[in-house]
Amino acid sequence: MANKPSIPKGTRDFSPMEMSKRNYIFNTIKEVYALYGFRQIETPAMETLQTLMGKYGEEGDKLLFKILNSGNFLSKVSEEELHENNAPRVASKLCEKGLRYDLTVPFARYVVMHRDELQMPFKRYQIQPVWRADRPQKGRYREFYQCDADIVGSNSLLNEVELMQIIDTVFSRFGVRVVIKINNRKILSGIAEIIGEPDKIIDITVAIDKLDKIGLDAVNKELAEVGISAEAIDKLQPIISLTGFNEDKLQTIADVLTTSEIGMEGINETRFILDTLKKCGLKNEIELDLMLARGLNYYTGAIFEVKALDVQIGSITGGGRYDNLTGIFGMPGLSGVGISFGADRIFDVLNQLDLYPKEAVDSTKLLFINFGEKETEYCLPIAAKTRNAGISTEIYPDTVKMKKQMAYANAKQIPFVAIIGENEMADGKVMLKDMQTGEQRLITAEALIEIIS
Amino acid sequence: MANKPSIPKGTRDFSPMEMSKRNYIFNTIKEVYALYGFRQIETPAMETLQTLMGKYGEEGDKLLFKILNSGNFLSKVSEEELHENNAPRVASKLCEKGLRYDLTVPFARYVVMHRDELQMPFKRYQIQPVWRADRPQKGRYREFYQCDADIVGSNSLLNEVELMQIIDTVFSRFGVRVVIKINNRKILSGIAEIIGEPDKIIDITVAIDKLDKIGLDAVNKELAEVGISAEAIDKLQPIISLTGFNEDKLQTIADVLTTSEIGMEGINETRFILDTLKKCGLKNEIELDLMLARGLNYYTGAIFEVKALDVQIGSITGGGRYDNLTGIFGMPGLSGVGISFGADRIFDVLNQLDLYPKEAVDSTKLLFINFGEKETEYCLPIAAKTRNAGISTEIYPDTVKMKKQMAYANAKQIPFVAIIGENEMADGKVMLKDMQTGEQRLITAEALIEIIS
Numbered sequence: 001m002a003n004k005p006s007i008p009k010g011t012r013d014f015s016p017m018e019m020s021k022r023n024y025i026f027n028t029i030k031e032v033y034a035l036y037g038f039r040q041i042e043t044p045a046m047e048t049l050q051t052l053m054g055k056y057g058e059e060g061d062k063l064l065f066k067i068l069n070s071g072n073f074l075s076k077v078s079e080e081e082l083h084e085n086n087a088p089r090v091a092s093k094l095c096e097k098g099l100r101y102d103l104t105v106p107f108a109r110y111v112v113m114h115r116d117e118l119q120m121p122f123k124r125y126q127i128q129p130v131w132r133a134d135r136p137q138k139g140r141y142r143e144f145y146q147c148d149a150d151i152v153g154s155n156s157l158l159n160e161v162e163l164m165q166i167i168d169t170v171f172s173r174f175g176v177r178v179v180i181k182i183n184n185r186k187i188l189s190g191i192a193e194i195i196g197e198p199d200k201i202i203d204i205t206v207a208i209d210k211l212d213k214i215g216l217d218a219v220n221k222e223l224a225e226v227g228i229s230a231e232a233i234d235k236l237q238p239i240i241s242l243t244g245f246n247e248d249k250l251q252t253i254a255d256v257l258t259t260s261e262i263g264m265e266g267i268n269e270t271r272f273i274l275d276t277l278k279k280c281g282l283k284n285e286i287e288l289d290l291m292l293a294r295g296l297n298y299y300t301g302a303i304f305e306v307k308a309l310d311v312q313i314g315s316i317t318g319g320g321r322y323d324n325l326t327g328i329f330g331m332p333g334l335s336g337v338g339i340s341f342g343a344d345r346i347f348d349v350l351n352q353l354d355l356y357p358k359e360a361v362d363s364t365k366l367l368f369i370n371f372g373e374k375e376t377e378y379c380l381p382i383a384a385k386t387r388n389a390g391i392s393t394e395i396y397p398d399t400v401k402m403k404k405q406m407a408y409a410n411a412k413q414i415p416f417v418a419i420i421g422e423n424e425m426a427d428g429k430v431m432l433k434d435m436q437t438g439e440q441r442l443i444t445a446e447a448l449i450e451i452i453s
Numbered sequence: 454m455a456n457k458p459s460i461p462k463g464t465r466d467f468s469p470m471e472m473s474k475r476n477y478i479f480n481t482i483k484e485v486y487a488l489y490g491f492r493q494i495e496t497p498a499m500e501t502l503q504t505l506m507g508k509y510g511e512e513g514d515k516l517l518f519k520i521l522n523s524g525n526f527l528s529k530v531s532e533e534e535l536h537e538n539n540a541p542r543v544a545s546k547l548c549e550k551g552l553r554y555d556l557t558v559p560f561a562r563y564v565v566m567h568r569d570e571l572q573m574p575f576k577r578y579q580i581q582p583v584w585r586a587d588r589p590q591k592g593r594y595r596e597f598y599q600c601d602a603d604i605v606g607s608n609s610l611l612n613e614v615e616l617m618q619i620i621d622t623v624f625s626r627f628g629v630r631v632v633i634k635i636n637n638r639k640i641l642s643g644i645a646e647i648i649g650e651p652d653k654i655i656d657i658t659v660a661i662d663k664l665d666k667i668g669l670d671a672v673n674k675e676l677a678e679v680g681i682s683a684e685a686i687d688k689l690q691p692i693i694s695l696t697g698f699n700e701d702k703l704q705t706i707a708d709v710l711t712t713s714e715i716g717m718e719g720i721n722e723t724r725f726i727l728d729t730l731k732k733c734g735l736k737n738e739i740e741l742d743l744m745l746a747r748g749l750n751y752y753t754g755a756i757f758e759v760k761a762l763d764v765q766i767g768s769i770t771g772g773g774r775y776d777n778l779t780g781i782f783g784m785p786g787l788s789g790v791g792i793s794f795g796a797d798r799i800f801d802v803l804n805q806l807d808l809y810p811k812e813a814v815d816s817t818k819l820l821f822i823n824f825g826e827k828e829t830e831y832c833l834p835i836a837a838k839t840r841n842a843g844i845s846t847e848i849y850p851d852t853v854k855m856k857k858q859m860a861y862a863n864a865k866q867i868p869f870v871a872i873i874g875e876n877e878m879a880d881g882k883v884m885l886k887d888m889q890t891g892e893q894r895l896i897t898a899e900a901l902i903e904i905i906s
Contacts (some may be wrong), residue, residue: 005562005782008499008550013563015570016492016577023493035840037817037847037865039469040476044596045498045552045582046461046518065499066521068548070586072540082535087525094547095521097461099498109458110466117468119864121850124469129498133523143497156850158829165837279833329458364490376611380732384618387488394490397574397609411572412490 010134010142017361021347022145024360025174026127029147029341032169033125036162038149041124043106045131046097053098055105055328061088063132065142066095099131103148104325104338111152112329120153139344150338152325157269160302160321161276163339167306167317168282170341175355177309178316179285183292184270185299185320187253190263191239194256195232204228205293208240216240239290246274246288253290269302298322304339308349316345363392365452367409368418370396378425379418382445389449409435416452463587463595470814474800475598477813478627479580482600482794485622486578489615491602494577496559498584499550506551508558508781514541516585518595519548552584556601557778557791564605565782573606592797603791605778610722613755613774614729616792620759620770621735623794628808630762631769632738636745637723637755638773640706643716644692647709648685657681658746661693669693692743699727699741706743722755751775757792761802769798816845818905820862821871823849831878832871835898842902862888869905 007013014022030040046067053061069076077093084090100106103126111118127147136142149166151159164180171178185205192201203226211219219240223233239256242249250271257263270288277286294303301321308316319339326334350356366386368379379395386393394414396405409417419431419440430448433440443451460466467475483493499520506514522529530546537543553559556579564571580600587593602619604612617633624631638658645654656679660672667675672693676686692709695702703724710716723741730739747756754774761769772792779787803809819839821832832848839846847867849858862870872884872893883901886893896904 005504005565006501007497007504007562007566008501011497011499013497013567014495015567016494019493019495034816035843035845037820037845039816040472041469042467042472044460044464044466045584046464046596048459048461051458051460062523065523067552068519068521068544070515070518072538074535074538074540074543082527085525085527087527090527091521099520109460112458113460114466114468119861121861123847131498143499151850154850156852158823158848158850161833162848162850169840276830276833279830280837281834363487363492367490370611377729377732380729381734384733387622390488392488392490394576395611395615397604397607397611397615399609408572408574 008142010136010140012141012143016363020361020363021350021356022343024356025343025346025350026145026147028173029170030125030127032166032173033149035169036123036166038123038125038151041107041110041126042128043100043103043110043126045099045129047100047106047109049092049096049098051109051329052101052105056101060101063134064101065099065131065133066091067097067099068094069096100128101132102130103128103146103340104150107148107150108325109329111334112326112331115331118153121151121159122153123149123151125149139348141344145343147341147343148338149340150336152334152336155335157272157302158276159337160269160273160304161280163319163337164273164277164286164304165280165282167304167339168284171306172283174346174350176346176349176353177284178306179287179309180282181287181289181292181305181307182270182273182302183289183304184266184302186262186266186301187257187270187290188266188293190257190260190266191236191253193260193263195228195235197228197232200226200228202297204236208291209293211240211291242290246286249288249290250274266301273302294318294320298325300324302337311349311352313345313349315342316349317341364394364412364414365391366393366416366418366448367405367412367414368393368395368420369402369405370399371421372399375420375425379420382418382430382448385445386449386452389453391449391452418448461595463589463593465594465596469816473814473816474803474809475796477809478796478799478803479598479600481626482623483578483580485619485626486602488622489576489619491576491578491604494560494563494579495581496553496556496563496579498552498582500553500559500562502545502549502551504562504782505554505558509554513554516587517554518552518584518586519544520550520552521547522549553581554585555583556581556599556793557603560601560603561778562782564787565779565784568784571606574604574612575606576602576604578602592801594797598796600794600796601791602793603789605787605789608788610725610755611729612790613722613726613757614733616772616790617726617730617739617757618733618735620757620792621737623770624759625736627799627803629799629802629806630737631759632740632762633735634740634742634745634758634760635723635726635755636742636757637719638752639715639719639754640710640723640743641719641746643710643713643719644689644706646713646716648681648688650681650685653679653681655750657689661744662746664693664744695743699739702741702743703727719754726755747771747773751778753777755790764802764805766798766802768795769802770794817847817865817867818844819846819869819871819901820858820865820867821846821848821873822855822858823852824874825852828873828878832873835871835883835901838898839902839905842906844902844905871901 073094129143129145131143188205189201192198192204207219207222220233254267299320300323303320305315306317321337323335325336383393383395415435417433424431429442431442432448526547582596582598584596641658642654645651645657660675664672673686707720752773753776756773758768759770774790776788836846836848868888870886877884882895884895885901
């Protein structure tokens with residue numbers, strides 16, 4: 001007796017129903033990306049460890065899935081190294097490849113490798129799985145999809161505007177009400193400068209980033225712990241608790257930052273983005289959130305994050321401007337800006353709000369009941385016609401009890417069943433049963449196509 | 454200076470143009486699968502080695518990409534084992550997971566794990582990459598997509614018929630002329646029986662499978678080498694060289710196999726499939742090829758293979774009936790039949806015959822030239838309208854020389870460019886340039902949408 005099979009922890013199988021819903025999400029995002037001129041690329045699941053290592057911090061390196069070299073993988077490790085029992089060092093001898101951790105580093109690698117073929121500005125989107133050896137927990141998986149769009153090779157803030165429009169369009173199509181929060185890393189740098197802690201911008205943003213999760217007191221405590229002076233923390237308080245209209249906030253912070261060149265740059269950028277977006281007729285609210293920091297340290301300008309208004313869940317989309325992503329691969333000075341939709345969380349949101357359109361989760365529309373060889377022969381050309389008309393059609397393959405076949409139709413939620421026996425064949429017709437109303441009609445193949453289409 | 458980045462050998466990046474073409478292939482296959490009531494599933498890239506090992510023969514086990522355990526992966530290996538230098542054995546201690554090698558074994562694992570949720574017969578399709586540590590060569594990659602459809606839980610030959618219809622429809626939609634070759638493993642078993650080598654069926658099929666590649670003499674030589682008697686090889690000759698209409702071939706082989714029960718079963722099955730297909734109005738030819746064997750040993754009934762008529766290339770689709778795929782996971786007695794489209798080869802065929810429809814490779818339809826902030830402000834609401842009308846639209850993000858912007862339009866093959874300066878703004882109109890004819894027209898936004906749509 002074979003062992004009961006299982007799948008690696010943190011991974012998932014997706015059933016037909018889940019796939020229908022996921023495809024609806026991916027297709028909606030793809031369509032909107034394409035509407036703005038973004039084009040799809042794909043990169044390999046495996047990248048060299050040289051490409052991946054050192055790009056996600058020490059913690060990230062540990063979370064990379066590494067692939068054992070083929071053949072005699074032990075030949076590159078010395079006895080001594082084996083004895084040292086230094087896992088990372090031995091791993092680097094056993095493995096040359098790893099599974100991609102995100103889509104951003106492979107994209108940067110792609111841009112550098114294909115720089116001569118690319119027309120700048122280059123607008124690409126990419127929807128592929130990524131892998132992380134994280135501890136699996138509710139809503140956190142070891143394999144999950146990212147849905148990224150980036151523009152590289154343009155400093156224009158119109159790109160930021162466009163990405164906000166894309167976010168607005170995608171969630172409007174989903175029917176999910178959201179608030180799109182924006183901020184700018186340069187404003188945060190300005191704040192750090194003004195409060196006299198210019199080198200601590202990363203510590204400050206990391207601490208502030210947790211405001212929603214841990215509250216103001218804990219943030220202040222963390223700021224103190226990372227060495228921000230009490231005076232500086234005091235100066236931060238009015239900014240942290242700033243509320244009101246975007247324009248008012250922007251004016252208040254502009255007053256505070258007048259002497260900070262970088263701070264004022266961030267304010268001007270933000271003003272341009274907000275002013276321009278006003279002319280684009282967005283359906284969702286844009287909120288300037290001066291406390292929005294986002295964890296990733298490669299952001300250098302505008303940053304964004306999307307929250308669902310009607311579901312309690314973390315950020316469902318995020319992104320920002322980075323100034324030097326390809327620098328790590330020897331191609332400096334290329335600015336970019338991007339967003340990433342969180343497919344798994346959007347899946348949960350659409351589930352909770354029951355927002356999947358019926359067509360998106362539909363499958364077979366028509367099932368022919370199988371009464372035997374002669375009847376099936378009669379059904380085959382009709383089924384060919386319905387399929388030609390674009391109607392998803394099945395003929396039950398086995399001649400089994402009608403009850404079993406009807407149970408199949410019910411389980412697959414097939415809305416129409418064609419029942420064809422002696423009489424129908426003699427008449428040259430089809431008995432069509434509407435599974436919702438129970439109504440039966442004796443009709444021609446042509447009428448059947450008209451009814452179901 | 455960073456090292457020049459690269460990707461692992463045998464893997465590929467896919468450019469926007471390649472992705473458009475690949476998506477056209479995948480979407481066509483998906484649509485046809487759905488038209489026949491197949492529904493999509495996905496399984497994780499990683500499977501446990503317990504699921505993967507021993508399913509693809511000894512050679513296959515070596516070709517599995519194995520994933521190094523996270524954390525202190527050395528702890529499970531003893532000093533002694535390390536010294537033995539037995540790579541496969543150490544690998545089994547260092548790794549618990551591997552990348553899937555095909556979609557069939559994960560599907561069998563899926564069916565067994567989800568048996569209680571599945572409605573039988575279960576019709577699923579799956580389009581995902583697989584990985585093999587094969588030596589890379591022209592047309593052979595270490596990461597490639599498979600596009601499988603299978604029906605499990607039904608013995609009916611209507612399933613075979615349906616899969617042939619699917620193949621016919623897919624290649625008709627592609628515009629590729631093909632011949633669909635079919636045979637039956639039971640006929641091959643019958644032949645082995647009749648020539649007095651009933652236990653050598655696998656050796657015989659493996660040798661015969663190479664007929665196209667190595668020729669008759671070499672096949673005969675290989676048959677002798679694996680221990681088939683000269684007499685048996687003699688008896689095989691007229692069968693190997695059999696030509697003519699399907700019915701004639703079937704009659705001839707039926708006469709030879711009258712005393713073989715399994716052989717006659719194969720003949721009856723084949724006759725049913727061929728007869729039924731005649732009523733389905735296929736556009737491509739079905740050819741009974743008694744020498745078709747297919748390498749995979751799990752096939753037990755009908756087998757199929759598709760050849761392109763107008764391109765010199767190997768089989769572009771294949772499949773067959775297997776009787777006990779889930780048995781390896783403790784669920785015996787479940788019969789299935791499936792096909793697999795070879796996406797990479799189909800990609801090459803469509804390229805060589807230049808068969809991609811224009812719409813499939815289209816991207817942006819309209820580009821607004823950027824003359825500055827004021828002009829862009831005027832363009833934004835028009836761009837919103839064209840996008841609402843489903844027209845893929847870009848506004849060039851940077852205010853740079855017109856020549857550079859036109860070069861961008863040309864490089865992306867954008868068919869229409871909107872040029873809006875002082876005059877157009879004063880008129881409330883748009884100057885639309887048709888990039889193919891060079892013609893320019895001063896028109897309203899509404900007229901523009903009408904022209905491009």
